[in-house]
Structures are given as C-alpha cells and as structure tokens.
Amino acid sequence: xxxxxxxxxxxxxxxxxxxxxxxxxxxxxxxxxxxxxxxxxxxxxxxxxxxxxxxxxxxxxxxxxxxxxxxxxxxxxxxxxxxxxxxxxxxxxxxxxxxxxxxxxxxxxxxxxxxxxxxxxxxxxxxxxxxxxxxxxxxxxxxxxxxxxxxxxxxxxxxxxxxxxxxxxxxxxxxxxxxxxxxxxxxxxxxxxxxxxxxxxxxxxxxxxxxxxxxxxxxxxxxxxxxxxxxxxxxxxxxxxxxxxxxxxxxxxxxxxxxxxxxxxxxxxxxxxxxxxxxxxxxxxxxxxxxxxxxxxxxxxxxxxxxxxxxxxxxxxxxxxxxxxxxxxxxxxxxxxxxxxxxx
Ligand code: PHE
Numbered sequence: 001x002x003x004x005x006x007x008x009x010x011x012x013x014x015x016x017x018x019x020x021x022x023x024x025x026x027x028x029x030x031x032x033x034x035x036x037x038x039x040x041x042x043x044x045x046x047x048x049x050x051x052x053x054x055x056x057x058x059x060x061x062x063x064x065x066x067x068x069x070x071x072x073x074x075x076x077x078x079x080x081x082x083x084x085x086x087x088x089x090x091x092x093x094x095x096x097x098x099x100x101x102x103x104x105x106x107x108x109x110x111x112x113x114x115x116x117x118x119x120x121x122x123x124x125x126x127x128x129x130x131x132x133x134x135x136x137x138x139x140x141x142x143x144x145x146x147x148x149x150x151x152x153x154x155x156x157x158x159x160x161x162x163x164x165x166x167x168x169x170x171x172x173x174x175x176x177x178x179x180x181x182x183x184x185x186x187x188x189x190x191x192x193x194x195x196x197x198x199x200x201x202x203x204x205x206x207x208x209x210x211x212x213x214x215x216x217x218x219x220x221x222x223x224x225x226x227x228x229x230x231x232x233x234x235x236x237x238x239x240x241x242x243x244x245x246x247x248x249x250x251x252x253x254x255x256x257x258x259x260x261x262x263x264x265x266x267x268x269x270x271x272x273x274x275x276x277x278x279x280x281x282x283x284x285x286x287x288x289x290x291x292x293x294x295x296x297x298x299x300x301x302x303x304x305x306x307x308x309x310x311x312x313x314x315x316x317x318x319x320x321x322x323x324x325x326x327x328x329x330x331x332x333x334x335x336x337x338x339x340x341x342x343x344x
Pocket of ligand 1: 174175176177255258261288289290291312313314315
C-alpha cells in the first residue's frame with residue numbers, strides 16, 4: 001500500500017511539472033486532490049488494513065496529500081501571475097488615441113419649443129389634454145360650429161380650410177380651438193388645460209406661411225375668471241419665454257368664440273422693431289390670439305355662463321421659435337436641412 005501511495009506521489013509530481021495553465025491545474029486538482037481521488041480513497045479505506053501498517057500508510061498518505069496541495073498552490077500563484085501579466089500586456093490601451101465618433105440626433109426646434117411652452121404652463125397650473133381630445137382630423141362641428149363660427153364665415157371657405165372629399169363636414173383642423181370644446185364636453189369646471197398640436201390651412205406657401213403649422217391652445221374656465229387673469233397669465237408666459245425685456249403689445253381683435261378678444265404682438269427680433277420683410281415693415285409679429293370665452297360657446301357645451309366664465313388663447317409655435325432664435329423663414333422648420341437643425 002505504501003508503494004501505491006509513493007507511485008501516486010511520483011505520477012502527480014510529474015503531472016504538476018507539465019502544467020502550463022490554470023485550466024489544467026484545475027483538472028489536476030480534481031484528479032489528485034478531490035474528495036473522490038485515489039489518495040482520499042486510500043485514507044478512507046485504512047480501516048481495512050492490518051493494524052500494524054495502518055499508522056504508517058495513513059501518515060504517508062497525509063504527507064503526500066499536503067505536499068501535493070502545497071505544490072499545487074505554489075503553482076497556482078505562479079500561473080496566475082503569468083496569465084495576468086499576459087492579459088495586461090495584450091489588453092493595453094492607448095488612452096491618447098482619439099475616441100470613436102458616434103453621430104447623434106437632436107430634438108427638433110419645434111418640439112423643444114412646444115416642450116418649453118408646455119412646461120411654463122404646467123408651472124402656472126395647466127395640464128396637457130390627451131390626444132383623443134385633440135384630433136387633427138376634425139368635424140366642422142368641433143372646428144367651427146361649437147366655436148360660434150357662423151356658416152358664412154370666410155374661414156370655412158375651401159380657400160382657407162382643407163375639407164375631406166369623401167366625407168362631408170370632415171376637415172383637417174384649421175386651429176387647435178376644437179380642443180376647448182372636447183375639454184369642456186369631457187369635464188366640468190374648473191378647467192385649466194393646454195393642447196399643443198398640428199393645424200392645416202389652405203394657404204399659398206411663403207416665408208411666413210405654411211400649409212401645416214403648430215398651435216398651442218389654452219383654456220381656463222372657473223367662477224369669476226376675468227380679463228385681468230388672461231392678461232396676468234399671458235404676460236407671465238411672455239416674461240418666462242422671451243425674458244422681461246422683450247417689448248410686447250396687446251392689440252384688440254375679433255374671434256367668433258371670444259369676446260372681448262386680443263392679439264399679442266412681440267417686437268420683431270430680425271430688425272429690433274425698425275421694420276423688415278419678416279415683419280412686413282411693422283416691427284411687430286403676432287404670436288397669439290386670445291379672449292374671454294363667448295357665453296354662446298359655454299352654453300353650447302352645457303356650462304352656465306351666468307355662473308362660470310373663462311379665457312382662451314391659441315399661440316403659433318413656429319412664430320414663437322422664429323422670434324426667439326431669429327429664424328426668418330417658416331419653411332426652414334420643414335425642409336429637414338441638417339445644417340439648419342444642427343444649430344439647436
Ligand atoms: N384659434 C385662433 C386662431 O387660430 C386663436 C385663438 C384661440 C383666439 C383661442 C382666441 C382664443 O387664430
């Protein structure tokens with residue numbers, strides 16, 4: 001039995017000498033130093049040996065076991081160091097090399113303008129309506145009838161509004177104001193909503209006009225809402241969006257769904273108010289229409305105008321962006337010229 005142990009020792013030491021990597025060392029350990037290896041089995045079966053040889057064989061088996069264990073640990077240290085050195089050498093990186101260039105996209109200036117305006121109104125207590133409550137394909141009912149727009153009003157003309165050929169009374173909305181009606185039909189006052197989206201008009205395209213543009217509608221209905229609230233909210237919006245020093249003016253106006261009505265002009269950024277082609281020589285550009293909600297509109301949606309009142313506004317997103325970033329042609333937003341878009 002002693003010879004058997006010495007044989008294992010010799011065989012194992014020879015094998016260990018030949019090991020060149022950690023993986024083979026792992027296999028070596030499984031073969032010679034595991035719970036089911038030959039040496040362990042010998043130690044387990046000592047009780048079957050004659051009493052006089054038991055201590056000798058036992059001591060030898062233990063000695064060999066410890067010796068192999070120690071040697072394999074030493075070998076492990078060596079191999080580990082060698083493999084680590086090799087890895088460090090191979091995976092060396094030159095931190096002075098230029099990085100890989102990944103082209104990245106940016107938010108479209110119209111989207112970022114909408115986001116900015118929405119955020120301002122959210123701070124002022126307004127919330128954004130759901131998409132179902134602001135469809136781009138509308139009926140005349142929401143786009144005109146419920147907004148008190150008379151049947152013979154020029155805005156209803158096919159010169160101004162896109163009508164659906166196959167379904168009568170269906171239009172591409174010409175304004176976001178229909179969202180006011182959707183909001184008031186869905187919810188009782190108090191109502192404080194804004195509703196951004198696309199609108200369509202049958203216009204001749206120019207530097208100032210496009211068939212498709214964006215508006216942000218706003219509506220506030222509650223008890224005792226008056227013109228002072230309208231002025232306060234919109235002035236605060238202008239201050240937050242354009243800064244306190246941008247000259248602004250309120251001009252009286254007319255809309256079928258508000259009475260009284262105003263338009264707000266902001267000084268032209270291109271000429272600083274001197275007058276240029278962008279502002280048709282006036283020095284001002286209109287950014288929004290607004291007014292006190294007409295009692296007829298409230299009645300139409302079943303809100304009692306003797307109890308409630310409100311104000312509404314609709315602003316042009318392209319105008320807001322043009323006046324902030326000095327963009328002199330509305331078509332720039334839709335051409336998708338990377339050189340233009342990259343600047344934002
Ligand atoms: N819908 C009007 C337009 O497109 C703007 C507006 C909205 C005016 C709400 C008053 C109240 O010109």
